[in-house]
Amino acid sequence: MRIPRPLPPIPKDLYRLYSDLAFWQRWHVRLRWRLCPFLVIAGQVPRSGRIVDIGCGRGMLANYLALTGPGRRVVGIDKQETRIRAAQATVRGRTNIEFRYRDSRDLEVSEFDCVIMTDFLHHLSYGEQEELLRHCREIVAPGGLLLIEDVGDRPRWKWYAHLVIDRVLNFGRRQNFRRPGAWKSFLRSLGFSLTVIPADRGIPLPDILFVCVKSPGREARARSIGGRAGSERNGPEVSRRKIN
Numbered sequence: 001m002r003i004p005r006p007l008p009p010i011p012k013d014l015y016r017l018y019s020d021l022a023f024w025q026r027w028h029v030r031l032r033w034r035l036c037p038f039l040v041i042a043g044q045v046p047r048s049g050r051i052v053d054i055g056c057g058r059g060m061l062a063n064y065l066a067l068t069g070p071g072r073r074v075v076g077i078d079k080q081e082t083r084i085r086a087a088q089a090t091v092r093g094r095t096n097i098e099f100r101y102r103d104s105r106d107l108e109v110s111e112f113d114c115v116i117m118t119d120f121l122h123h124l125s126y127g128e129q130e131e132l133l134r135h136c137r138e139i140v141a142p143g144g145l146l147l148i149e150d151v152g153d154r155p156r157w158k159w160y161a162h163l164v165i166d167r168v169l170n171f172g173r174r175q176n177f178r179r180p181g182a183w184k185s186f187l188r189s190l191g192f193s194l195t196v197i198p199a200d201r202g203i204p205l206p207d208i209l210f211v212c213v214k215s216p217g218r219e220a221r222a223r224s225i226g227g228r229a230g231s232e233r234n235g236p237e238v239s240r241r242k243i244n
């Protein structure tokens with residue numbers, strides 16, 4: 001059996017931005033980089049244009065995108081003050097990135113070429129998730145992208161590992177997960193065309209990435225997924241690992 005290779009460590013120029021943080025926060029920055037497929041996500045982001053990372057935490061992905069794409073204008077938003085202040089401290093005079101202390105419910109209406117959410121949506125209530133995604137349909141520019149990294153349900157052992165890790169990290173609080181199939185139908189009903197990329201390589205979690213393209217001109221027929229109980233009842237709907 002081949003032992004899977006772990007994700008690479010955080011790039012030095014990115015980690016350097018966090019040098020003023022307390023030891024445990026820097027430890028969390030490094031750990032987070034190892035536990036989230038940020039490079040897979042970054043690989044889908046346009047080289048230039050306006051990008052927003054909603055629920056950006058301390059802003060590692062937003063910073064990475066700004067560092068590696070001078071033509072990008074990146075905004076990170078988060079409602080947790082300590083995290084967003086830590087992110088703001090990393091800006092250090094750069095002009096293609098900013099961080100705003102904001103709740104996703106108060107997102108202004110401006111247009112973005114790419115909207116990103118990593119390990120974020122399940123922190124919202126089911127109703128708030130739907131409302132935000134409908135809003136995203138409005139703020140993604142025609143032909144633009146909505147990238148959602150969240151938890152899939154394959155392989156099974158990673159799904160169970162994620163349940164345990166998540167409960168521990170969230171002090172036992174339950175998060176509002178949905179089955180991949182439920183996300184897919186809702187995103188399609190909003191008029192996005194969709195590719196689902198497995199993003200669990202090198203990590204013990206069943207991460208997947210929804211790459212949603214806003215198809216200009218298509219009529220959006222948003223419908224409700226049916227709330228928490230309904231979506232939780234949906235059985236695993238992803239039988240293939242990559243769905244176009």
Ligand SMILES: C[S@@+](CC[C@H](N)C(=O)[O-])C[C@H]1O[C@@H](n2cnc3c(N)ncnc32)[C@H](O)[C@@H]1O
Nearest residue numbers: 055056057078079080102103104118119120123
């Ligand atoms: C698991 S962390 C993920 C952080 C970052 N996206 C990452 O991948 O490292 C979830 C983040 O979402 C933020 N968050 C939760 N609800 C939010 C809301 N309604 N508006 C903005 N941020 C929110 C939390 O403060 C937290 O920083």
